[in-house]
Amino acid sequence: MIAELGHIALIVALGLSFLLAAIPMVGSYSNNLLWMRSSRSLATGVFVFIALAYACLTISFMESDFSVAYVAATSNSMLPWYYKASAVWGGHEGSFLLWVLMLTGWTFTVACLSRSLPMAMVARVLSVLGFLTIGFLLFMLLTSNPFDRLLPDTPSEGRDLNPLLQDPAFVFHPPILYMGYVGLSVNFAFAIAALLSGRLDSAWARWSRPWATAAWAFLTLGIALGSWWAYYELGWGGWWFWDPVENASFMPWLVSTALVHSLAVTEKRGVFKSWTILLAIFAFSLSLLGTFLVRSGVITSVHAFATDPERGVFILGFLAIVVGGSLAIYALKAPTMRAVATFGWMSREMFLLLNNVLLIVIMLTVLLGTLYPLIADAMGLGRISVGPPFFNAFFVPLVLVLSVLLGIGSISQWKRTKGQKLASFLWVPATAAVLIGLAVALMYGDEFHWKGWLCAAIGFWVIAVSLRDWWNKASKKRGSTFGQLLNMNASFYAMMLAHVGLGMTVVGGGLSSIYSVQSDVRLVPGDKVLVGAYEFNFSGTEGIRGPNYIADRANVTVSKNGEQVAVLGPEKRRYFSGGNMMTEAAVDSSFGRDLYMAMGEHLGEGAWAVRVYVKPFIMWIWIGCLLMGLGGFVAVADKRYRRLNAVHPEYTATTSAA
Amino acid sequence: MAMHPVRKQRLMIVLFIVVFASVAVGLMAFALRQNINLFYPPSKLINGEAPEGVNIRAGGCVVPGSISRSKTDLAVSFAITDGKGDVTVKYTGILPDLFSEGEAAVVNGQMQGGIFMAEQVLAKHDENYTPVEVAEAMADASAKTGTSHQASCDGMDMSGNKNY
Numbered sequence: 084m085i086a087e088l089g090h091i092a093l094i095v096a097l098g099l100s101f102l103l104a105a106i107p108m109v110g111s112y113s114n115n116l117l118w119m120r121s122s123r124s125l126a127t128g129v130f131v132f133i134a135l136a137y138a139c140l141t142i143s144f145m146e147s148d149f150s151v152a153y154v155a156a157t158s159n160s161m162l163p164w165y166y167k168a169s170a171v172w173g174g175h176e177g178s179f180l181l182w183v184l185m186l187t188g189w190t191f192t193v194a195c196l197s198r199s200l201p202m203a204m205v206a207r208v209l210s211v212l213g214f215l216t217i218g219f220l221l222f223m224l225l226t227s228n229p230f231d232r233l234l235p236d237t238p239s240e241g242r243d244l245n246p247l248l249q250d251p252a253f254v255f256h257p258p259i260l261y262m263g264y265v266g267l268s269v270n271f272a273f274a275i276a277a278l279l280s281g282r283l284d285s286a287w288a289r290w291s292r293p294w295a296t297a298a299w300a301f302l303t304l305g306i307a308l309g310s311w312w313a314y315y316e317l318g319w320g321g322w323w324f325w326d327p328v329e330n331a332s333f334m335p336w337l338v339s340t341a342l343v344h345s346l347a348v349t350e351k352r353g354v355f356k357s358w359t360i361l362l363a364i365f366a367f368s369l370s371l372l373g374t375f376l377v378r379s380g381v382i383t384s385v386h387a388f389a390t391d392p393e394r395g396v397f398i399l400g401f402l403a404i405v406v407g408g409s410l411a412i413y414a415l416k417a418p419t420m421r422a423v424a425t426f427g428w429m430s431r432e433m434f435l436l437l438n439n440v441l442l443i444v445i446m447l448t449v450l451l452g453t454l455y456p457l458i459a460d461a462m463g464l465g466r467i468s469v470g471p472p473f474f475n476a477f478f479v480p481l482v483l484v485l486s487v488l489l490g491i492g493s494i495s496q497w498k499r500t501k502g503q504k505l506a507s508f509l510w511v512p513a514t515a516a517v518l519i520g521l522a523v524a525l526m527y528g529d530e531f532h533w534k535g536w537l538c539a540a541i542g543f544w545v546i547a548v549s550l551r552d553w554w555n556k557a558s559k560k561r562g563s564t565f566g567q568l569l570n571m572n573a574s575f576y577a578m579m580l581a582h583v584g585l586g587m588t589v590v591g592g593g594l595s596s597i598y599s600v601q602s603d604v605r606l607v608p609g610d611k612v613l614v615g616a617y618e619f620n621f622s623g624t625e626g627i628r629g630p631n632y633i634a635d636r637a638n639v640t641v642s643k644n645g646e647q648v649a650v651l652g653p654e655k656r657r658y659f660s661g662g663n664m665m666t667e668a669a670v671d672s673s674f675g676r677d678l679y680m681a682m683g684e685h686l687g688e689g690a691w692a693v694r695v696y697v698k699p700f701i702m703w704i705w706i707g708c709l710l711m712g713l714g715g716f717v718a719v720a721d722k723r724y725r726r727l728n729a730v731h732p733e734y735t736a737t738t739s740a741a
Numbered sequence: 742m743a744m745h746p747v748r749k750q751r752l753m754i755v756l757f758i759v760v761f762a763s764v765a766v767g768l769m770a771f772a773l774r775q776n777i778n779l780f781y782p783p784s785k786l787i788n789g790e791a792p793e794g795v796n797i798r799a800g801g802c803v804v805p806g807s808i809s810r811s812k813t814d815l816a817v818s819f820a821i822t823d824g825k826g827d828v829t830v831k832y833t834g835i836l837p838d839l840f841s842e843g844e845a846a847v848v849n850g851q852m853q854g855g856i857f858m859a860e861q862v863l864a865k866h867d868e869n870y871t872p873v874e875v876a877e878a879m880a881d882a883s884a885k886t887g888t889s890h891q892a893s894c895d896g897m898d899m900s901g902n903k904n905y
Contacts, residue, residue, distance in 0.1 A: 318838075425747050440758060444765050451769055455777070466780035468798055470849075473776035477769065603815050603834045664838050683815075683835030692815050692835045 086151050089139030090230040096132035096187070097220040099125055103213030107206035111279075119206035123194040126209050129216060130191035137184045140229055141171055150237040153177055153229045159243035159660050161631040169254045170244045175378060175394075176229035178257060182374075183219050185258075185265040190216070193269055193294075200290060207276035208269075215268055218401045226394045243660035246632075252312035260309060260332060263302025264370045267335055269294040270342065271367035274360045275409055278416040283360065288350035291363070293719045295346055296577075299339045300715025306332050307708030318666035318681035320601065320696045322704060323592075325474040330453040331373030334446050338366040341442040343715075344435050352424050352432060352497060357417045358439070364413065368406045369446075375402055376453070427499035434492025441485045448477040479593075486541050486589055490548040493582060508555070512547030519543045527598040527699060538593025545586030549579045577718035584710030591703025599698040603683075607690045615697040617678060618642050619651075623689065632658045634667070637691065641671065641678055653680045653693075677701045778849060784826035786852060793852045799828065800847035808842060821846060832859040839864040 103125040110118025140153075144167045149155040157173040172178040190212040197205045223229070273291040277283045309332070314322040323329065342362040349359045379395025426432040452469045459467050494508055520540025524531055556575065557567035600615040608623035620642070624635045634656040641649040649671035656665045668681035676699045683692030780798045781791045791797055801821035807829075808819040815834055820827045830848050840846055840862060850859035 425750070428750075436754070440761065444762070447765070448769055451773070455773060459777075466798075467777045468780065469773065470776050470778055470796070473772050476772045476776070477765075605813070605815055666838050681835075686810060694835050 085139050085142050085146075086148065086230040086232060089136040089143075090228065092132045092136040092139065093220060093224060093228075093230075096129050096136065097217065097224065099128045099132065100213045100216040100220060103129060104210050104217055106210075107213075108210035111203045111206040111210070114203075116202065119202045122206045122209040122213075125213070126187075126190045126194040129213070130187040133180075133184050133187045136230075137171075137180055140177060140180060141168060143230075144168065144171055147241065149239070149241050150232050150234060151229075152231045152233045155233055155238050155241045157241070157244055159241040159631070161659060162244060162249075163630055165254060166244055166249055169257075170248075172257045173244045173248055173253075176223070176227045178261075179219070179223055179227055179378075180229050181258065182261050182265060183216065183223060185261045186212070186216055186219060186268060189266055189269050193272075203280060204276055204282075204287075204290075207279055208272045211272035211275045212268060215272075215405070218405070222394070222397050222401065226397055240660075243658065246656070246658045246665045247316065249631075249658075250312065250316055252308060252316070256305060256308045256312055259301055260305025263298050263300075263305050263339075264332065264335065264373070266294065266298025266301055267339055267363075267367045267370050269298065270339075270363040271409070274363035275412060278360060278412050281416060283349075283356045285350050285353055288346050288359070289724065292343075292346045292350060293721075293724050295339060295342050295363070296715050296718045299336070299343050300712045300719070302332070302336050302339060303708055303715065304712040306336055307705055307712070310708075311705050314701075315668050315670050315679075318668045318694070320599075320668075320679055320681070320694065320698070322595075322701065325449075325452070325471045327453050328373075328377050330449050330474075331369075331376045334449055334453075335366050335370040335373065337442050337446040337449070338362055338369055341439045341446075342366055344438050348432055348435050352426070354424050354426070354432060355436070355439075357413075360413060360417065362439075364406075364409045368402070368409075369450075371398070371402045371405060375399055426497070429495065429500045429502055429505070431492060431495045431497050431500070434488055434495055437488055438485065438492065441481055441488070445478060445481050445485075448481075449474065482589065483537065483541050486545050486585065489582060489585070490544050493578065494548060494552050508551070509548065512544060512551050515547045516540045516544035519547075523594065527594070532597055535594060535597045538597065539590055542586045542588075542590030542593065545589065546583050549582045549586070553579055572723075573717055573721035574723065577714045577721070579714070580717060581711045581714030584707040584712075584714060586707070587703045587710065588707030591700045591705075591707060595698045595701035595704065599696055599701070602695045604693055604695065605686060605690055606693050607688070612693075612695060614695045616643050617648070617697055619678075619680065619695055621691075621693070624691070627654070629656070631660070632656045632665075635682075635685070637669075637680075637682055637693070639669070639680060649678055651678065651680045653682045655682045655685070672702050674702060675699060782823040782825075783821050783828040784823050786828045786857065787826045787855070789855075791852050793854075796849065796851060798847060798849050799830075799857055800845065801828075803840070803842050803844055803846050805842040821848070828857055829855075830857045830859050830862075832862055834862075836862055837864040 103122065106118050106125070107122035110116070110121070143151045143154050144158050145164065147154065147158060147160045147167070149158075153174060153176045157177065158167055158170045162170065170177075172181045190209060193212065194205075194209060197208070270291055273287070273294065277287050306329075309329070310322045313324070314320070339362075342359065345355050345359045345362055348355045375395065375398040379392070379398060452473050455469050456467050459465065490512065491505060491509065495505060517540050520536045520538075520543060523539040524533075524536035528535060553568065553571070553575075554564070556571065558564040560567040560570070602612055602614045604610075604612050606612065606621040608621060610621050612619045612621075618641065620640045622638045622640070624637050627634050627636050634654040636652045636654045639651040639653070640647055641651060651669035651671060653669040654667035656667055658665065666681050666683075668679060670680075671678040676697060679696040679698060681694045683694060685691055778796050778798045779791075780800065783799060783801045785791060786799055791799075799821065801823045804820040804822050804827055807827075808817065810817050816831070817833070817836065818829060818831045820829050822828075830850075832848070832850075841864075844864060847863045848857060848859040849861040849863070850857055852858075
């Protein structure tokens, strides 16, 4: 019964989203206030029914109702309750329901937090979101219904959640990532609404900025969490593999990073308007493209769901409608929007333009590398794959250039900045960065490595510029500088956190790649292996038992200069539900380095194949991402948005009267 | 005729973007040519259709009984097949969890003297998932020879679909 109730809730939600897509939109053109106002109640209705469907699916999982095909495929009665609840998004159908829940959740949030916006704008934004909901719900009901029953042949036991997914990160990574992915649809809807109304001014940019920033922050955290998870779960020691699905989430991130910056220019200076709109369209289109790549099975990937050509065709069709339709509206409406402001070559606008160009070029290289195997296959050039060297060859230098420019751009002023003023500000952080970089390069590695020096210098350059900016701004204010350091605008803290975060990520990514030491060895109990300055002592394995698995755990102590610094217990697990052995790596993390150990196969006679890494600075990557995400949330929480919104009630009057 | 400064700036920006983008595209095309790894099924490898000393990819089913581990280090050798031909793969390092006999594997590396020297071994990541390339190569081979897959691969789901 529960499953049928969920199915009915989905159908009701579909009906409501048809109304949401039509009534307020028509109302906004015929100036029918009642019809426009219906958008809020309809958006709430759609959300309530999707939430109901989601609750039904969760109940089916908690009760282990294996007559539901999806539950039987992704759950097992022995799973702990928290994995049962998160197994809801352990496969294609359920994760798509989560996706739709997020979409309607965002729609509902827009409906709640848009009291100060003109009614026509609210109606159009919610209608566009309703239109997107129709597409996703049709897809779910027609090709991937999570509530399908397995009757009368109900299995007595479920096939289990993929053991790779049985990890705490699985509870958080998909929801946070989807929050970001789907959040981009709000900006898409704002962009389409702006095109339809021909109204694209600072007020519009101010309305859409917090949404873009929120989606970006979620996306940042989601990607970082996924990367951290892959790092310790896959047992390969890497944190980014340029896997097509990673790329699928990274491309919208790159474009939304550009969007967040471009929106700032549109709000403050009224330029880059059409470009901002285009970025909003691209960001969401790329998130749809990602959905297509992940769920159609056209690519080989760690994340690929089971292949189904029908699903692929459906998403591709929807993608074509969304991208084609929005670009058509853009082509018809964008030329009417003109910028009036001007800016000089050395201005914040120009640096933000460069930021956008670089981010888009990076996105295009990633896009090319990701899609090239598909293109080549379609053109009959054979089955090929594009390796990480291709991506790194572009990504690394472009990110370093971007970071260097970031330092200059973030302290330059709108309209025009004197070069001399920049130079007198920047020489201190530049010198500091070069020296810190040298110190790092001399401390690590056997010989001097110019790449290590460059990465460290550029990462610390970004951090140093941000910190000097903070100090300077505080010292220019009245009162004690130390007191003023804590008395800045939220938007300044947001920018500083995000930029320091980027700097740390550059340092972490660069140095951990260059200076990490690896050793794959065969160890028998009593063996020692020296990796870098650390000695790993393997004293044997013991059998342990978890809630739904048994495992061999290695006992390893790590010492440096004769002193014990860590105890590691990597595991090799076998889950009761069957299947192969799973590796559970052991990581000892600290601010300066990670000690990482993963077990390979048992080689017989107590000997094991073991992979050992010492990775300096790797934690900086995730701390940096956390700071970036935190910066995003600080920006969203800025009182400025709420205050300025409230100042403009006249917009409501004029637009609804027009 | 003197240009309006705003137009002039816009022209410069557009020119810059065009030049920058063309250079970027040129470099990308070049880098792509250097870094693409063509996929070869084992039957093409033993026929010498693959270039030696160039990074390529291969994949197939791991032939049962062909895995041999060194007693002293992590060197391992095994054979992969597409049902039409076997090629020996040599690798030093740790094999992925889901690597086992009769299962699909994809290897990255180079051909040297008729042996595939792998730098990376990838196994399917999910019990129901077969790499697309392997599924296709196996399907091709069985279509051409008219024989069914080897016994070891019979249990495999070649389409990559989930079966309940």
